[in-house]
Amino acid sequence: MAVSTIRYGAGVTKEVGMDLQNMGAKNVCLMTDKNLSHLPPVQTVMDSLVKNGINFKVYDHVRVEPTDTSFMEAIEFAKKGAFDAFLAVGGGSTIDTCKAANLYSSSPDSDFLDYVNAPIGKGKPVTVPLKPLIAVPTTSGTGSETTGVAIFDYEHLKVKTGIASRAIKPTLGLVDPLHTLHMPGRVVANSGFDVLCHALESYTALPYHMRSPCPSSPITRPAYQGSNPISDIWAVHALRIVAKYLKRYSRSLTSEEE
């Protein structure tokens, strides 16, 4: 099991400046989308950076539902900035874009398709060191702050694909439930369905011991390796949470809309 590092708590975002200071970051790339750049989650993050004397630049052109083109724009920004740490504040779109920006700016001679999943890309293993990436999720569905996956639409083939490697998993996820209070109703509902689908997929996935052939080296082992007894416990727990709360929320959304 490759476990992710997260810190959870209402208001925990305020600590991000201290975390970056503790990492010795001197030049941070803060990524978000246009909509969020005017909202309290990003403001709270910037206040913490200023308070702790962290030098940062903002990239707020993240595309909601990223594409290869939008990934490449973010990668260009990251390459030019020569950053020593990355900070993603947003939903899966922002966190995934930031992972790609960190990866390709750390591997500047790679072609975009080198790390994209085969057969669309070459699915090369990542062997270069990446910069630290802190993710502050503002939605509650993708769990991108815990995964080594970055998803995008590959426009040319009209397919949704991604990059999957443990190397792009955020160094730290700061999970602050206060951010979800700003989500529009539809984003709450869709995030809830994301949780439902992730949990169902995990629980019904082929068990890890039934997958074959075994990769030739641990570095080529896929990010998702099938279900296992521990992921089953979490998947069932997530399904119970969805069963209890998603319907309750949807009812309040319907009455709001009426």
Ligand SMILES: NC(=O)c1ccc[n+]([C@@H]2O[C@H](COP(=O)([O-])OP(=O)(O)OC[C@H]3O[C@@H](n4cnc5c(N)ncnc54)[C@H](O)[C@@H]3O)[C@@H](O)[C@H]2O)c1
């Ligand atoms: N990397 C992974 O492991 C993984 C897993 C599942 C999905 N994904 C990807 O994540 C993307 C979807 O991410 P998402 O559902 O988190 O949403 P998102 O990042 O696409 O954002 C959706 C919308 O909600 C807004 N928003 C987000 N948080 C808000 C807040 N707190 N207050 C107000 N507005 C807010 C955004 O500005 C945007 O307009 C898709 O591209 C999907 O493929 C990634």
